[in-house]
Amino acid sequence: MIVSTAWPDHALAALRDAGLRSGGARRAVVAHLARHDCCRSAQEIHDGVRAEGGTVGIASVYRVLDTLVALRLVQRVELGDGVARFEPSTSDGHHHHHVVCDGCGKVEPFSDNALEHALEGVAGRLGFAMDAHEVVVRGACDTCRA
Amino acid sequence: MIVSTAWPDHALAALRDAGLRSGGARRAVVAHLARHDCCRSAQEIHDGVRAEGGTVGIASVYRVLDTLVALRLVQRVELGDGVARFEPSTSDGHHHHHVVCDGCGKVEPFSDNALEHALEGVAGRLGFAMDAHEVVVRGACDTCRA
DNA sequence: ACCAAGACGAGAGTCGTTATCATCTCTCGC
DNA sequence: GCGAGAGATGATAACGACTCTCGTCTTGGT
Structure with a gap:
């Protein structure tokens, strides 16, 4: 259950390896996910990043999450309340x-x-x-x- | 997996036992669910009932489904595409x-x-x-x- | 430093779902 | 059977999560 402390580095490296650039939104979302390793909604991530002084748009949050899910760096979780939640997926297959x-x-x-x-x-x-x-x-x- | 052929009767009886009345929308939704025992969305149910000549409103479909889920007569299923689906839940605990x-x-x-x-x-x-x-x-x- | 590709943010738009409200209907007591 | 009131229904407006669009800005290679 413990997300490796190396997860954000791993994620950013994987993004680069996929031929993607390093933008502010990606870094902010990855950093936020790393700090809250269980079940964060897009809105929570958006609010959280803003509260820390960032200026990400909600669209960017969804875009980044989409990318991270596609690269299997993040797992999408649906708890049945109509809100998709996201959490880092560990690379060792343990989930x-x-x-x-x-x-x-x-x-x-x-x-x-x-x-x-x-x-x-x-x-x-x-x-x-x-x-x-x-x-x-x-x-x-x-x-x-x- | 086989929904008992008695399911619609059982469902209607359970609705009555719960102190609820028998209205056209409830009967139509229950009948439709009984005919399609796996994974029907609210929209599919609405369209299906209309195609058969019924005149249920989409709001009623959601309301009836809500009631049926609360009474455990129907199970809500989320497959991750942002659409809730519904299917009869058998009374014998087999699902x-x-x-x-x-x-x-x-x-x-x-x-x-x-x-x-x-x-x-x-x-x-x-x-x-x-x-x-x-x-x-x-x-x-x-x-x-x- | 320049430039093209890509990433970003804001806001409009989409779509599933829920709330509102006036009308209709079922059920119960007579 | 009949009337009355509680409850059910349907149309529509409202809501919220999510996506699309587009103009601007940033990144990374030259």
């Missing part, structure tokens, strides 16, 4: 999923090997070359249930 | 998930016991009372890969 509490809206990450194995089995059985998957568990957290 | 082909957009349902067990294990470990979960597998189907 996590999310539980959402219907009561308080709290989001918590988790990872589970049995789950990953089951998904690989399913993909193989169906003749799919799985290159991504998303799991969202919904329920009531212990405090909301009390 | 399915979806694989989406990034190449041709084909959607296929699947179900897997190991996956369900893994999810239950995760929820228990986190202290969550899981009452729903959604899994989307993304990849290339065998024809798109060839």
Whole structure:
């Protein structure tokens, strides 16, 4: 779950390797994502960067996120509230999923090997070359249930 | 995967049990869902009902779907394209998930016991009372890969 | 420093979804 | 069956997330 501290460098290097230039918006979005490694919406990123003095446009945020997703540097996450969220994807293939509490809206990450194995089995059985998957568990957290 | 042929009756009965009335829009949406048991968007339902001579408003479709989801008669599914889809949820607890082909957009349902067990294990470990979960597998189907 | 390609920001536009409100209809008590 | 009121419906306006467009600015190579 820990995003390597080298992630922003890795991401910027990958952008360059892809033949893309280094612009202010890209740097700002990458830096912001690196500081908040779980589930940031485009709006949150936009506001966050602005709060730190940057002047990125919301369009640029979406553009940068699009690029990062295409390069598999960022994973898009949909929690069912109509807002796409984004988080850095680690290069070592280790990733996590999310539980959402219907009561308080709290989001918590988790990872589970049995789950990953089951998904690989399913993909193989169906003749799919799985290159991504998303799991969202919904329920009531212990405090909301009390 | 097979939706019981009794689903529409079950759904209408559940609506009544919840103290709700039987209006034309509810019957039309339930009937349409029963005929297409996998992944229908609100727009598709609206168009489908209209094509059959009904006169439901799009607002009513969303309202009815909202009600059905709240009563757990219908499951909301997000495949990542910004459109919410809906399908009947069987009363016996048996449900399915979806694989989406990034190449041709084909959607296929699947179900897997190991996956369900893994999810239950995760929820228990986190202290969550899981009452729903959604899994989307993304990849290339065998024809798109060839 | 110059220049072309590319990146950027602002704002308009698109589209799925939700809220509003006046009208209609179902259900219950008579 | 009938009337009344609560609830359901449909058209439309409003909303919000996201995308497109376009003119300007920056980057990186020369």
